[in-house]
Structure formats: C-alpha cells, structure tokens
Amino acid sequence: MRTHAAPAPFRILVVEDDDTIGRHLESGLRGNGYAPAWSRTGAGALTEAAQSRYDVLLLDLGLPDMDGLDVARQLRARFPDLLILILTARTDDIDVIAGLDAGADDYLVKPFSLTVLLARLRAHLRRRTIASPPQEPVRAGDVVIDVIARRCTVQDQEIELRPKEFELLAVLARNAGEAVSRETLMAEVWDENWFGSTKTLDVTMAGLRRRLTDVMVRPNGVSPPYRMPRITTLRGHGYRLELE
Template sequence: MPTPAVPDPSRPRVLIVEDDDTIGRHLVSGLRGSDYRSSWSRTGSAALAEATQSAYDVLLLDLGLPDMDGLDVARVLRARRPDLLIIILTARTDDIDVIAGLDAGADDYLVKPFSLSVLLARLRAHLRRRTVPAPPQEPVRLADLVLDVSARRCTLDGDEVALRAKEFDLLAVLAQHVGDAVSRETLMAEVWDENWFGSTKTLDVTMAGLRRRLTQAAGARARLPRITTLRGHGYRLEP
C-alpha cells in the first residue's frame, strides 16, 4: 500500500465558505489542483469554528450564507486575524455592496460567475505582494497628514487613522508621486498587480473608502491634502 502524501506546510491554506455544492466542489478541486491546501465550510458558523481551530492564509467568502451574513463572518475574522487575506465571492454588484464588503475587512472581491483562472490570478497577485518586503522610506508629510510607509502608519494631526490595507497602499502610491497625475493603469499595477486584468471598479471603491476615512478622521480641525480626480486618466494628490 502506498504511503499517504504528507501535506506541504509551505503551500497556502485556503478556507472556502460557500453553501452552493457545485461551486464549492469546483473551488476545492481547482485549488487543490493548483497546489493550494483547501478546506470547505458551508455555513458561517462552521467557517468561524474552522478558522479558529486552524491557521489559514486565505478566506474565500460567499456573502449569501444560510445561517448568517458573510459580512459578519468577514468582520469577526478580520478582527481575529489582521493578516488573513479575505476575498469575497458575491453575486451582488452594486457599489454599496462592494463598499460594505471592503469595509467589513475584505481585501478584494469577485463577482459571480467568475472563472477559476481569474481567481487563481488574483490569489497569486495578492500572495506575491505579501511576500515582497518594501524598502524603508522616510515619512511623507502633507498638511496635517503624515504617512509612514515603512511602519504602515497614517496619522492626522498626531492621531492615527485606521486605513484598510489597499487604502493605505493606494495613498502611499499617490504620496510617492505627489503633485503628479497618476493613471488608473499605474495605480492598478502598483496597488494590485502589474498583470491585473478585468474591471478597475475595485480602484474606485477603494478610493471612495480612502477619502471617506480621511475626511471623517480630519473632522473640522485637521488639514487634509486633496485627492483630485482626473476624469479619463486617474488621480493626483495635491502638494
């Protein structure tokens, strides 16, 4: 009898949270065939229990679960595991639903139906960026905003601003090119991946979240640098 294969601990572990049997089986098979260690939970409560018992690198999360809203699962696991990569799989396409998912702690989203090749490309892009260390950089100071890329800290008038990971990365790229027009293509390549393909709606949603968090943190007292939208091109962080 052959000796059972021992799982390679270096392979990323993926927890799939999906109540549809067809989609769940397809994801498990596709991920295992692409050298990921994958597990499958059909409910939110089962996913929370599984994620508590075992250390996962990635969460693929359906929002329409039978026992609880997927957004609540994202919030709980984001609080427990700040380093967990959360990708939402959803049939909801309205901006408000995408914003809610990102605000709940998701790093990215895919709209159903999607191809396995697109999902695998997104996973490779996210995981590759997490393993490449950024070189030390001096903090950038603009009005009352201080952005310390090396420490991944953003402060306004001395108070720290809690930004989502991609919101911070987006602001960091704009700060590296302060005063210059930065194209949408450049932002997608720098913040997401140079081989990104498909809709850039993620950029618009992330930018909206970034602006909202900075404005709320500034209130009436702190001075913010303005992020100008350049229609048909991209954005510019004003000096």
C-alpha cells in the same frame, strides 16, 4: 547531497454553501497546489479559523446561518494579515463598498472562472511575499503615512484605513502634486499583471476620500486646523494628491 524542503502550500478556507461551487473551488485549488478547507456555514468558518491558521479566506456573502459580512468583520479583527476575497452575486457599488468596509481585500462577482480566481490569488499572494526595502514615512500636509508600521496619522490621531486604502494613499503621497494614472495605481496597489475590472480602484478611492473627510468632521461643527490633502480626479487619466 543537501535537499531543500518545498515551501508549504498556502492554506485557503473556502466558505460557500453551494455544493457545486464549493466542490469546484476545493478541487480546483488543490489541483493548483493550494491547501483548501471547505466550510458551508459562517459559524463553521469561524470555528475552523479559530482552530487552524489560514492564509486566505474565500467568502461567499449569502450564507444560510449568518451574513458573510459579519464573518469578514470578525475574522479581520482576529487575523489582521488574513487575505480576504469575497465571492458575491451582488454587483451594486453599495454592496462592494460594504464588503471592503467589512475588511475584504478584494471581491469577485459570480459567476467567475477558476482561471480568474487563481490569477487574483497569485497577484495578491505575490505582493505579500515579495520583500520591499525599508521606506521612510511619507508626509502629505499634516498626514503622515508610515509604511513600515502601516499607520496613518494626522497630528498623532490615527486614521483607520483598510489595507488597500492605505497602499493607495501611500502611492499618491509619494507622488504628491503629480498626475498618477489608473494603470499605475492598479499596478502598484494591486498587481502589474492585473487584467480584471478597475471598479475595485474606484470603490477603494471613494472609501479613502470618505475617511480623510471624516477626520475633519466634528460634532460641534468646528473643523480642526489640519492641513489635509485633497484627491483630485483627472478624468480619462487618473488622480492627483494635492495639499490644501
């Protein structure tokens, strides 16, 4: 009789200096089939990540030895496929933007329940493990979105986008000229069963717009002759990608 080995559990590195929260996360994750490790400092997390492979990083920003954003930046640069979820008590838009700019895929505001964290993890990991059929590059004016290579270029100039910014632009570009609802964007870019705040969408959209605008800014004040798409907000509904 042939037996099949069970898939290895996802490995999660928890970076949290609060003993109560750290122990709660470690035991809760292990009890739900994950393989967690716990570090109380940023330096410890960097060392641990260099020694072992992890699928997910749960990162507190208020660490005793270094800024959690620096940890996120360093690990994102070294491990592009690492799923990074920030755990923070900071709720201002500027703090959320800073976290996403540092390379985070998502964030949870403290206090949060273990149930919500587990749901977010399942949503993100499910999207990463489901195979999708090959997709041809999508064009929006002079912008080319190559989904397979995960590259966004304008006349061979690379546009650096965060993972969710890239996916958001790809969805909008595939539906260029059409209204796309917030619910559709949350379902396609995050998860169809998403039940949390959609503030992540707003912050990610703002970052995407900023990066597209930055392509047109030159120190000499002369904008290059690119045909760039414009994202229009449809109040009460969603967004529409339009070509200039």
